[in-house]
Amino acid sequence: MKHLLLIGATSFLLAISAFPLEAAKPPGGAATLARAGETTVFAFQTKSGKTAALCRGPKGAYLVYRFGTAAKVELQYPAKLDAGSWQKFTYWSYTRGGGASNEGVESAQLRFENGGVEYTLTDATRAYYTKQHEEDYRREVGIDVSVKGKAVSVIGIPATAVGDLSRVKDDHKVKVDEEM
Numbered sequence: 001m002k003h004l005l006l007i008g009a010t011s012f013l014l015a016i017s018a019f020p021l022e023a024a025k026p027p028g029g030a031a032t033l034a035r036a037g038e039t040t041v042f043a044f045q046t047k048s049g050k051t052a053a054l055c056r057g058p059k060g061a062y063l064v065y066r067f068g069t070a071a072k073v074e075l076q077y078p079a080k081l082d083a084g085s086w087q088k089f090t091y092w093s094y095t096r097g098g099g100a101s102n103e104g105v106e107s108a109q110l111r112f113e114n115g116g117v118e119y120t121l122t123d124a125t126r127a128y129y130t131k132q133h134e135e136d137y138r139r140e141v142g143i144d145v146s147v148k149g150k151a152v153s154v155i156g157i158p159a160t161a162v163g164d165l166s167r168v169k170d171d172h173k174v175k176v177d178e179e180m
Contacts, residue, residue, distance in 0.1 A: 032162060033066040033073060041167050042123060044141045045160040050074070052143055052156065054110065054121065054163075057081060060171050063089060065112065065119070067143075077114045086173035088112055093166060103127060108165040110174070120144040123165035 032040040033053035041063075043053035053066045062085040068074035078085050093108045107124035124140045141156035168174055 033068070033070065038064075040163050042121070042161070042163040042165040044156040044158070044162065046143075047155050047157060052121065052154070054165070054168065056171070060173070062086070063168065063171075063174065065089075065121070075114070077112055077119075086171070087175055089168070090175045090177045091169050092177045092179075093169070098127075106166075108168075110165060110168060111177075116147070118146040120146075121165060123161070 032043045032055070033051055034040045034043075034055045037058040038055040041054045041056050043051060043055075045051050050068055051066075051070075055064050055066065056062075057064070061083060062081040064081055064085060065077045066073050066075065078088050090111045091108070092111070094105065095107075096102065096105045098104045104127040105124065107122070109123075110121045112119055120143065122140065122142050122144065126138050126140070128136045128138060130136045139158040139161065141158055141161050143154040143156070145152045145154065169176065
């Protein structure tokens with residue numbers, strides 16, 4: 001009986017490993033599109049039901065952006081997952097303190113270009129005063145896609161956001177642009 005359970009468990013594990021992307025959603029968040037051994041740095045679901053995910057390879061071996069669903073990744077950048085991938089991304093951030101009285105802002109962006117198309121991931125939190133004069137913080141996530149000067153914004157759902165885009169700079173491997 002134990003032998004049959006072991007065979008059944010092994011078959012189940014082999015069947016699961018055939019699906020390399022995480023299909024499950026973390027509590028309150030987007031499916032991450034991370035592969036086995038990867039860590040999700042930042043991910044969110046778009047209004048169209050797709051997921052945008054930025055993942056770090058095992059031990060920080062690479063950085064990768066994926067867009068799509070667990071069943072079908074429509075874009076993976078870069079295609080080659082190696083240590084050089086980090087330098088294919090440019091990070092920018094801006095912080096203005098002051099809370100709601102000064103409309104405080106924390107904004108981070110990560111940009112990359114793929115085949116003449118420029119992609120900019122955004123993760124921003126802004127402070128506002130409500131009508132009751134209480135502080136309210138609103139998060140905005142999304143992707144701006146620019147092709148030959150024409151831009152399209154893909155709006156993300158903040159409640160599905162997992163991680164924080166500013167964490168990408170913690171590895172000190174991405175290019176940092178002070179003027180982006």
